[in-house]
Amino acid sequence: METIEISDTGIAVMCDIARVAGFDLDDDKRAVVEQLIAQGLVAETGKREPDPKYEVTAKGQRELDARGVGVNEA
Numbered sequence: 001m002e003t004i005e006i007s008d009t010g011i012a013v014m015c016d017i018a019r020v021a022g023f024d025l026d027d028d029k030r031a032v033v034e035q036l037i038a039q040g041l042v043a044e045t046g047k048r049e050p051d052p053k054y055e056v057t058a059k060g061q062r063e064l065d066a067r068g069v070g071v072n073e074a
Helices: 008-019 027-038 058-066
Strands: 042-044 054-056
Touching (some): 008 027, 008 042, 008 054, 008 058, 027 042, 054 058
């Protein structure tokens, strides 16, 4: 399995995307999201608000799981 480099900020953004439907992006987070999309860890949903615009992909979820990062969607 390939090793994917994800910054702490990238992990935090992925967790925010998984937990929060109305995820707000500032310029810094937008750059991180674009990098995560390029890595196949996050995808645009094609939906409009109030639905989430981004989602963590199965590949992204595997990376979070491998790092022991749990995301509670309660």
